[in-house]
Amino acid sequence: MxxxxxxxxxxxxxxxxxxxxAEGGIPVGAALYAADGTLLGRGRNRRVQDGxxxxxxxxxxxxxxxxxxxxxxxxxxxxxxxCWYCSGLVRQFGIGRVVVGEAVTFRGGHxxxxxxxxxxxxxxxxxxxxxxxxxxxDQPELxxxxxxx
Amino acid sequence: MxxxxxxxxxxxxxxxxxxxxAEGGIPVGAALYAADGTLLGRGRNRRVQDGxxxxxxxxxxxxxxxxxxxxxxxxxxxxxxxCWYCSGLVRQFGIGRVVVGEAVTFRGGHxxxxxxxxxxxxxxxxxxxxxxxxxxxDQPELxxxxxxx
Numbered sequence: 001m002x003x004x005x006x007x008x009x010x011x012x013x014x015x016x017x018x019x020x021x022a023e024g025g026i027p028v029g030a031a032l033y034a035a036d037g038t039l040l041g042r043g044r045n046r047r048v049q050d051g052x053x054x055x056x057x058x059x060x061x062x063x064x065x066x067x068x069x070x071x072x073x074x075x076x077x078x079x080x081x082x083c084w085y086c087s088g089l090v091r092q093f094g095i096g097r098v099v100v101g102e103a104v105t106f107r108g109g110h111x112x113x114x115x116x117x118x119x120x121x122x123x124x125x126x127x128x129x130x131x132x133x134x135x136x137x138d139q140p141e142l143x144x145x146x147x148x149x
Numbered sequence: 150m151x152x153x154x155x156x157x158x159x160x161x162x163x164x165x166x167x168x169x170x171a172e173g174g175i176p177v178g179a180a181l182y183a184a185d186g187t188l189l190g191r192g193r194n195r196r197v198q199d200g201x202x203x204x205x206x207x208x209x210x211x212x213x214x215x216x217x218x219x220x221x222x223x224x225x226x227x228x229x230x231x232c233w234y235c236s237g238l239v240r241q242f243g244i245g246r247v248v249v250g251e252a253v254t255f256r257g258g259h260x261x262x263x264x265x266x267x268x269x270x271x272x273x274x275x276x277x278x279x280x281x282x283x284x285x286x287d288q289p290e291l292x293x294x295x296x297x298x
Contacts, residue, residue, distance in 0.1 A: 047216065053242075054203070054212035063203035067196065069294060088237020088258070089203075093297035109237070145218060148242035 001075075006099045006121050009033055009077045010128075012042055013101060016057065017079045017131055020044035026146050027131045028080045030057035032065045032095070035073030041065030047146055056146075058086035062093075071095045079128045081108035083147055091116055101128030105136060106147070150224075155248045155270050158182055158226045159277075161191055162250060165206065166228045166280055169193035175295050176280045177229045179206035181214045181244070184222030190214030196295055205295075207235035211242075220244045228277045230257035232296055240265055250277030254285060255296070 009031060016029025026045040034040050043060025046052050055063070058078050068074075071093045076082075079101035082090065087109025090098055097119040100110050104124070114120040136143050158180060165178025175194040183189050192209025195201050204212070207227050217223075220242045225231075228250035231239065236258025239247055246268040249259050253273070263269040285292050 051216055052212055053214075053216050054208050054238075059203050059208075063201055065202075067200055067202050067294065071297060084237040084241035085234070086237070088233040088235070088240075091237075092233035093202075145216065148220060 001097065001099075001119070001121060003121075003123075005037075006077075006123060007125075009075065009099060010079070010101050010123060010125060012039065013057070013077045013079045014125075014127060014131075016042055016044040016061075017128070020046075020049075020057075021131065021135065023049050025049050026142065027135050028057040028078070030061040030076060030078040032061045033075045033077065035075075035096075040068070040074065045146065048142070053146075056083065056086050058082055058089060062089060075099060077101075079125075080106055080132060081110050081122075082113075083108045087113055090118060097121070099123065101125045102132070104129050105132040150246065150248075150268070150270060152270075152272075154186075155226075155272060156274075158224065158248060159228070159250050159272060159274060161188065162206070162226045162228045163274075163276060163280075165191055165193040165210075166277070169195075169198075169206075170280065170284065172198050174198050175291065176284050177206040177227070179210040179225060179227040181210045182224045182226065184224075184245075189217070189223065194295065197291070202295075205232065205235050207231055207238060211238060224248060226250075228274075229255055229281060230259045230271075231262075232257045236262055239267060246270070248272065250274045251281070253278050254281040 021027035041064030046055035081103035170176035190213030195204035230252035
């Protein structure tokens with residue numbers, strides 16, 4: 001896909017991540033876009049805010065998009081490489097593409113998704129890296145809880 | 150694990166599945182148990198009831214259990230073989246064991262979980278099979294929507 005487009009969409013996910021950090025939450029954000037560029041849903045990790053461990057950024061964006069008959073042609077944009085839970089979401093629902101802000105601070109399932117036919121774009125965005133580095137440094141216990149370690 | 154125990158726990162998941170069917174929903178139920186047999190959370194698919202595609206039975210049970218520091222030693226009991234989304238949940242959070250009511254009407258990721266170290270018990274429960282068979286026959290479109298097909 002066009003990198004300018006990918007970076008513009010990443011901006012939506014980044015805004016969610018920043019809002020999460022400001023709320024005292026885990027700074028991961030995501031957005032689900034339709035093939036025509038319509039924003040279907042956006043969200044952020046809500047473990048701290050709602051006490052809800054099931055809402056990772058990607059599942060929050062997926063939830064916000066409501067019921068959809070098909071995810072073919074949609075793109076999940078996330079600030080961080082998706083964990084197994086969120087990678088499983090992408091694979092099960094046939095979300096066509098994943099745009100990953102960074103896969104440096106956490107190496108999730110994006111390669112597994114690529115092997116199974118998901119178009120995968122990794123952007124190595126410095127702001128995404130910076131957000132996570134600071135968070136993991138400041139709240140290592142909370143981060144480990146969020147990824148089940 | 151002891152099969153009598155597994156079947157008793159499956160009863161909780163089955164009660165959730167039946168309640169879901171009675172509400173006009175997708176009849177899959179799940180429960181998360183602690184190592185000492187404490188019920189941590191239970192839930193059912195809520196796509197129809199809440200218009201929420203992110204709540205499969207397993208994610209609903211996981212959510213109901215709230216924040217947990219570790220899932221080591223826990224068991225996820227589900228009436229149906231977990232899809233990739235729910236299998237990813239189990240793998241990411243290190244849920245130690247999965248009890249599957251049946252894997253006949255839908256073959257999810259339970260073998261993948263077993264390969265990656267999750268203890269997996271498949272019960273081939275006739276009531277679980279019957280519930281899903283009837284549902285898939287009566288509402289094939291809704292079922293396909295729920296598994297992204």
